[in-house]
Amino acid sequence: METIAKQGARVQLQLNGRVREGFAEPRTQLCDFLRHELGATGVHVGCEHGVCGACTVQVDGKSVRSCLMLAVQAQDSRVDTVESLAEGELMSDLQLAFRRNHALQCGFCTAGILMSCAEFLGREPDPTESQVRDMLSGHLCRCTGYTGIVRAVLEVANERKSKNGEK
Template sequence: MRATAEQRFPVRLELNGRSREGLAEPRTQLCDFLRHDLGATGVHVGCEHGVCGACTVLVDGVAVRSCLMLAVQAHERRIETVESLADDDTLNDLQQAFRRHHALQCGFCTAGILMSCVDFLERQPDPSEAEVRDMLSGHLCRCTGYTGIVQAVLEVAAQRQTNEEVQQ
């Protein structure tokens, strides 16, 4: 049976640790479903072509451009948006470092950059400056020269390494 654009399908997923569900047309982008249907307004939509990175979210722990994924593809998946990073009113270490290093300007692209940084630091806990800059090359920001972002990521990586050594 072929789906028509008017048909809506159930999409159940875990969003920022909570079970959520809604109905989506087959062509609905994940970013639009998260923002408009589930209220995750931290997901920003920029280019809608996967180039700018503003819509980046974590899907099962991996950074994904939510404008390139359909909502129906997220069925039974775990999605994390920038709203998942802070604990109530307390910013996480990465967000605090962004603040200290003035790594955000207008803030439009910041949510996507933060989510890419979360994934990146998970895979590369001790990055070089070049590796951070390479990761950031997938994001377009008109307001910053990226220096503050790089400094923030390197600071968090170093601090996490120090904390890990102390715990051992």
């Protein structure tokens, strides 16, 4: 049985494919650990009580709110943040579609939305608009009114389908 006293301990996890380690008190939220200890500042912290979705990251391939998880709980997990999406110097198809469709303005919520969209499209390669909107209901965006975001997600789904030779 592992115990971590309130003074804290080293936490190790795999961040965007690389094993990383940092210091966390038990009360340290995963979002703060990723930003302050590991420098993954693409993780944006909004409401800190699970409502806005800005801090969404993937833990073992599943989108979760990193303000509703403790860093110590992520010990030995695989954590992916928005920094994992780009392929080298090139933005991913999802990020490019966001840019083309004006799916962001201030961009604060975007990093979290991209992580949810990435998981969602992996499991729903051919979503309907209402499925996309339902997926986005876990995120607050105060700039776009969501129209551009929905368009971007549907466009990427279509692009990927035609690449796979289905259309």
